[in-house]
Amino acid sequence: MNRMKTIIVDDESLARRGLALRLQQIPGVDVIAECANGQQALDAIAEHSPDLVFLDIQMPGIDGFEVVRKLQADHMPMVIFVTAFDQYAVDAFKVHAVDYVLKPIDDDRLHEAIERAVAHHRQEESERAKQRLMELMMGMTGASASTIEEMVQNGTPASGWPDKLVIKDGSDIHLIRTADIHWVDAAGDYMCIHAGGETHIMRITMKELEKMLNPSQFLRIHRSTIVNKDFISGAQTLGNGEFMLSLEGGAQLKVSRGFRERVRELLSA
Secondary structure, eight states: OOOEEEEEEOSOHHHHHHHHHHHTTSTTEEEEEEESSHHHHHHHHHHHOOSEEEEESOOSSSOHHHHHHHOOGGGOOEEEEEESOGGGHHHHHHTTOSEEEESSOOHHHHHHHHHHHHHHHHHHHHHHHHHHHHHHHHHHHOOOHHHHHHHHHHSSOSSSOOSEEEEEETTEEEEEEGGGEEEEEEETTEEEEEETTEEEEEESOHHHHHHHSOTTTEEEEETTEEEEGGGEEEEEEOTTSOEEEEETTSOEEEEOGGGHHHHHHHHHO
């Protein structure tokens, strides 16, 4: 995760300096500006687009709550309110603060607030990455957002033979071109998809995956193996009536007896 750009806002100079010194000791936090009032805070947030703001509630003129209300959506950082009076806590969370800390700030409480901000930041980064990938997928496939979401959730195409497989790996989403798939083999309820020199793991059954792949291009050669015809470079007949296929790149795959007729048809075509 990137370091969190942080701004401190407090009308008391000693309070600002003290908090800045403590935050400098916390990994992952960069204090990029200090502000003495609400207007300075609004200007600094607009200029720097920080990830996190420590915001004093009680300030003359524009107080901490008003700063948040005046922020534009494009510049909405995470906010940790700082106050000497805990009766402000309820109001703090009404304006969606990540947390609040009481003056004088306790070290353990400060670290707890930072940890909450870090967790929130990671979640936001994940959501932003998902949105960027969603937009990329929509641009490449022409599918709607709801269709892409269905593909991600179900691991199956909405219709037709997809040009790409959507493989979800934790919070990451990979797009694998079906034309790049050399072969697929099963490992329980998971499929190992070999494409472009890499192996991707997809949670799906062989039967479900086979329905997603164009049968004019992909051939079932074993109960646990599917091969892309375009990458078959040769074949060898084994003594027991089975075949051994050679693929571009050096892989060799055995064809079981139950599927040998389909392979013969392919080789004789």
